[in-house]
Amino acid sequence: MNSTVITFPGSNCDRDIDVALKKFGFKNKMIWHDDIELPKSDLVVLPGGFSYGDYLRCGSIASKSKIMKSVIDFAKSGGKVMGICNGFQILVETGLLPGVLLRNKYLEFVCKNVFVKINNKNNSYFKSFKKDILELHIAHNEGNYFCTKEQSKEIADNDQIALYYSDKDGKIDKDNNPNGSLKNIAGIFNKEKNILGMMPHPERMIDPALSGEDGSIFFKNLITDLK
Amino acid sequence: MIVNQQIALDHGLKKDEYKKICVLLKRIPNITELGIFSAMWNEHCSYKSSRLHLKNLPTKGENVIQGPGENAGVIDIGDDDAIVFKIESHNHPSFIEPYQGAATGVGGIMRDIFTMGARPIANLNSLHFGSPEHKKTKNLLRGVVHGIGGYGNCMGVPTIAGQTSFDESYNGNILVNAMTLGLVKKNKIFYSKAAGLEKPVIYVGSKTGRDGIHGASMASSAFDDRIEEKKPTVQVGDPFTEKLLLEACLELMTGDSIIAIQDMGAAGLTSSSIEMASKGKLGIEINLNKVPCRESNMTPYEIMLSESQERMLIVLENGKEDLAKKIFDKWNLDFAVIGKTTNSKKIELYFNKEKVADIPVDTLVENSPMYDRKWEKTKLPKKIKINKKQFKDLKVTNILNKILSNHNVCSKERIWQQYDHTVMGDTIQKPGGDSGVVRVHGTNKAVAASVDSSAIYCWSHPLSGGKQIVCESWRNLISVGAKPIAITNCLNFGSPEKQENMGEFVECVQGLGEASKFLNFPVVSGNVSFYNQTKNIGIKPTPVIGGVGLIKNYKNMITMDLKQNGNVLFVVGKTEGHLDQSLFAREILNEKNGPPPEINLFNEKNNGETILKLIDKKLIKSAHDVSLGGIITAVCKMCIKGKKGVTLKKPNYLINQFEYLFGEDQGRYIIEIEIANIKNVTEILENNSVHFDELGIINENELIIDNKSKVTIDELSKSHTSWLTNYMSK
Numbered sequence: 001m002n003s004t005v006i007t008f009p010g011s012n013c014d015r016d017i018d019v020a021l022k023k024f025g026f027k028n029k030m031i032w033h034d035d036i037e038l039p040k041s042d043l044v045v046l047p048g049g050f051s052y053g054d055y056l057r058c059g060s061i062a063s064k065s066k067i068m069k070s071v072i073d074f075a076k077s078g079g080k081v082m083g084i085c086n087g088f089q090i091l092v093e094t095g096l097l098p099g100v101l102l103r104n105k106y107l108e109f110v111c112k113n114v115f116v117k118i119n120n121k122n123n124s125y126f127k128s129f130k131k132d133i134l135e136l137h138i139a140h141n142e143g144n145y146f147c148t149k150e151q152s153k154e155i156a157d158n159d160q161i162a163l164y165y166s167d168k169d170g171k172i173d174k175d176n177n178p179n180g181s182l183k184n185i186a187g188i189f190n191k192e193k194n195i196l197g198m199m200p201h202p203e204r205m206i207d208p209a210l211s212g213e214d215g216s217i218f219f220k221n222l223i224t225d226l227k
Numbered sequence: 228m229i230v231n232q233q234i235a236l237d238h239g240l241k242k243d244e245y246k247k248i249c250v251l252l253k254r255i256p257n258i259t260e261l262g263i264f265s266a267m268w269n270e271h272c273s274y275k276s277s278r279l280h281l282k283n284l285p286t287k288g289e290n291v292i293q294g295p296g297e298n299a300g301v302i303d304i305g306d307d308d309a310i311v312f313k314i315e316s317h318n319h320p321s322f323i324e325p326y327q328g329a330a331t332g333v334g335g336i337m338r339d340i341f342t343m344g345a346r347p348i349a350n351l352n353s354l355h356f357g358s359p360e361h362k363k364t365k366n367l368l369r370g371v372v373h374g375i376g377g378y379g380n381c382m383g384v385p386t387i388a389g390q391t392s393f394d395e396s397y398n399g400n401i402l403v404n405a406m407t408l409g410l411v412k413k414n415k416i417f418y419s420k421a422a423g424l425e426k427p428v429i430y431v432g433s434k435t436g437r438d439g440i441h442g443a444s445m446a447s448s449a450f451d452d453r454i455e456e457k458k459p460t461v462q463v464g465d466p467f468t469e470k471l472l473l474e475a476c477l478e479l480m481t482g483d484s485i486i487a488i489q490d491m492g493a494a495g496l497t498s499s500s501i502e503m504a505s506k507g508k509l510g511i512e513i514n515l516n517k518v519p520c521r522e523s524n525m526t527p528y529e530i531m532l533s534e535s536q537e538r539m540l541i542v543l544e545n546g547k548e549d550l551a552k553k554i555f556d557k558w559n560l561d562f563a564v565i566g567k568t569t570n571s572k573k574i575e576l577y578f579n580k581e582k583v584a585d586i587p588v589d590t591l592v593e594n595s596p597m598y599d600r601k602w603e604k605t606k607l608p609k610k611i612k613i614n615k616k617q618f619k620d621l622k623v624t625n626i627l628n629k630i631l632s633n634h635n636v637c638s639k640e641r642i643w644q645q646y647d648h649t650v651m652g653d654t655i656q657k658p659g660g661d662s663g664v665v666r667v668h669g670t671n672k673a674v675a676a677s678v679d680s681s682a683i684y685c686w687s688h689p690l691s692g693g694k695q696i697v698c699e700s701w702r703n704l705i706s707v708g709a710k711p712i713a714i715t716n717c718l719n720f721g722s723p724e725k726q727e728n729m730g731e732f733v734e735c736v737q738g739l740g741e742a743s744k745f746l747n748f749p750v751v752s753g754n755v756s757f758y759n760q761t762k763n764i765g766i767k768p769t770p771v772i773g774g775v776g777l778i779k780n781y782k783n784m785i786t787m788d789l790k791q792n793g794n795v796l797f798v799v800g801k802t803e804g805h806l807d808q809s810l811f812a813r814e815i816l817n818e819k820n821g822p823p824p825e826i827n828l829f830n831e832k833n834n835g836e837t838i839l840k841l842i843d844k845k846l847i848k849s850a851h852d853v854s855l856g857g858i859i860t861a862v863c864k865m866c867i868k869g870k871k872g873v874t875l876k877k878p879n880y881l882i883n884q885f886e887y888l889f890g891e892d893q894g895r896y897i898i899e900i901e902i903a904n905i906k907n908v909t910e911i912l913e914n915n916s917v918h919f920d921e922l923g924i925i926n927e928n929e930l931i932i933d934n935k936s937k938v939t940i941d942e943l944s945k946s947h948t949s950w951l952t953n954y955m956s957k
Contacts, residue, residue: 009467009470009471009558009559010381010467010470010471012381012382012383012470012650013383013650015651015652016650016651016652019652020652034557048650049383050380050381050383050466050467050470052467053381053465053466053467053468053470054381054467055467108373108644108645109373109376109377109380109645109646109647110644110645111380111643111644111645111646111647111648111649112644137649139380139647139649139650141380201649203652204649204650204652206652207652209655209666209781209782210649210652210653210654210655
């Protein structure tokens with residue numbers, strides 16, 4: 001499995017995701033934002049961080065950088081593209097995913113473990129997942145997902161919601177919403193389910209010595225399901 | 228403008244200092260030169276009041292690669308790996324403008340670290356605010372925390388530990404101390420010593436603006452009513468540019484282009500160029516027209532004194548300019564050849580083809596003033612006789628809830644949750660433990676770090692207080708299973724011109740030195756911040772210690788959360804019941820006098836080393852040092868973290884219950900042991916002549932103190948977290 005991670009100026013989880021992908025068997029390549037051509041990939045990842053310093057709006061300048069033309073073409077032709085945290089914000093800014101990511105409800109950066117419930121397994125990201133609930137880590141200032149009523153209906157109708165924030169038993173409510181996001185949404189797909197954007201960082205949970213190991217399950221599953 | 232004595236005084240120089248400048252130059256300086264002198268000779272840059280005393284600190288040790296005098300200290304952690312670390316204050320700017328002050332404090336310290344070739348791998352901070360009820364405190368707290376997060380999070384460096392405390396003595400002068408650790412290969416460390424003649428001097432990073440002019444001078448004087456006017460002296464940070472600067476510098480450092488490199492911190496281009504020249508015993512010639520400027524019509528004076536952030540000065544090998552420029556172009560950063568090294572041993576500045584400054588380097592550095600300030604010794608206060616009859620009306624569980632929710636004991640999770648503490652994927656102990664711990668990427672090693680201060684003890688008796696913080700730092704490292712290696716210090720005090728404050732400084736430093744020498748825990752870097760006062764009111768003396776230790780195999784790391792029902796707790800170290808200056812005496816009995824607990828360095832060392840032996844033999848399941856609030860507070864924290872209870876045992880010697888539970892005797896740890904290992908542990912402790920008492924047994928979910936007093940861990944947990952959450956939400 002070949003993966004590609006795009007590094008933008010200000011990306012800071014690019015090394016972490018590189019480590020994670022390689023650990024679980026991907027052949028990963030790092031590509032600079034100024035490059036034009038995307039290497040042959042089974043998966044393209046837009047990493048977390050503060051691309052272009054979050055100037056203008058999170059992800060907006062990165063969405064216009066050179067390499068993104070190729071990424072958008074790749075995604076539109078059915079290629080698998082995953083955006084984590086700032087990567088999710090970039091995907092939203094390109095229009096590949098609907099909605100926006102607003103500032104967290106309490107106007108504070110939040111870094112902690114959360115539980116997320118997988119909503120839709122009928123796709124190549126979660127196909128053979130045995131668990132329904134994962135403990136992952138979030139670290140963001142703008143993770144408050146929002147979209148219009150029409151978009152909300154559309155993503156519900158098309159089963160585009162990938163992950164909800166929940167408690168450890170899968171209960172989805174206000175008490176378990178770390179940033180005020182609409183319906184507790186933590187991640188969404190495009191209509192065709194080849195593009196995934198999510199706020200949680202699975203790459204920070206790939207070792208029992210770290211905060212947890214549910215990230216390992218995520219990547220093990222990912223490499224199996226993408227085959 | 229012709230310089231005269233009044234202009235010199237307005238620059239913060241003293242009359243005789245101005246006289247000395249004229250004598251050294253054999254003429255009257257021009258305004259640019261005067262600005263340069265004032266920047267180099269202020270307290271912040273010259274250490275003129277502290278140098279005499281700092282030189283007595285132990286700075287050498289088998290693991291020390293670089294002690295004080297460079298951008299940061301460097302220690303050897305084996306296998307060609309080295310850790311570069313330092314702590315620095317940004318107190319004055321943070322009080323004037325909390326967000327930018329704190330943010331640029333974090334940015335500045337990270338630059339000190341990557342200037343030496345090290346990639347920052349962990350940030351820590353020590354924050355001291357005024358009384359929670361003071362009208363400024365909440366906004367300052369919010370602003371500082373946002374600022375630290377805003378900068379550190381964007382840089383992608385985890386903030387792994389810290390401390391936040393409140394005391395009315397900081398009402399008019401908060402403390403913001405930031406510490407960074409970086410990782411570097413031993414043979415790739417970069418220094419600031421220039422070498423070779425006619426080598427190009429390069430400016431990289433952000434453009435120079437008019438921000439922060441005289442920042443270092445502002446940090447060298449007390450506050451008065453006109454504090455708002457000083458806002459323009461606070462620098463404005465841009466973490467995005469710093470992230471690019473970090474990556475660009477590290478990329479250039481993989482090759483052999485750099486001879487010397489120095490970040491432009493306090494006093495900007497002035498101090499960076501002069502330090503490089505001074506260390507290399509060379510001269511530097513700069514054409515100020517070549518300096519990239521953000522604003523038009525900047526004068527030589529402004530260019531030299533600007534403290535615009537995210538800038539570096541580099542002396543390159545000849546012929547490497549193109550290669551270096553290519554790297555900085557890639558990262559969209561300014562790159563300019565602004566001058567060269569010379570053999571004149573002078574700083575020579577040109578602007579519009581005119582020479583605008585011509586100063587021998589040694590007049591600015593070696594000949595800078597040094598003062599032997601008068602100071603007052605602090606007598607050890609008499610022990611107070613606490614009337615134990617008043618204990619009869621006290622209920623232990625009530626006091627406990629009060630202490631756990633005290634603003635200096637309570638959980639600071641609401642703060643550290645705003646800092647990214649897991650980026651880089653190697654944080655194996657998060658904030659909230661005894662030390663933060665990060666793995667050395669790709670190895671089995673881990674580095675532990677902690678920041679500590681005990682202003683109350685230092686205020687009561689500076690000599691004891693100075694010793695105590697070094698010991699506390701040592702204990703915090705040992706409690707996670709790390710071998711303590713070295714420390715950095717940030718010495719926050721009032722005015723050195725007041726004998727009382729100077730005395731506090733001298734004796735704290737003396738105590739600090741004694742302890743670090745005895746524990747073989749040398750000081751490798753640091754920073755002094757004087758004039759922490761508003762009008763005539765100084766802060767409590769607050770030396771902050773940043774300790775660093777090594778865990779050879781990260782899998783042997785210890786945490787404080789209780790692990791298993793039925794396991795036994797020991798308290799290691801003797802409990803005498805010292806209540807003077809304890810949290811219990813101050814908050815519950817309202818008794819503010821008396822001496823701080825005594826420090827016995829021999830026991831401290833022996834107890835700590837024995838704990839490490841036990842950890843090495845895998846005999847300890849959890850550990851926590853005993854500090855503020857005594858044994859019972861330490862036990863509660865272990866219970867809350869592990870979501871388990873403890874049934875306490877009565878001590879097997881005669882001691883008042885309150886003194887036993889709340890006394891703050893030093894050199895103590897609480898350890899969790901499996902029943903099967905009790906004999907083994909007891910033997911090792913006895914063989915090493917370490918005093919210990921059996922403290923209790925772990926149970927499901929209740930703290931049982933005696934027949935009459937018990938409380939659920941849920942209740943304690945609520946007391947521990949609710950204060951700060953409520954405070955910050957309102």
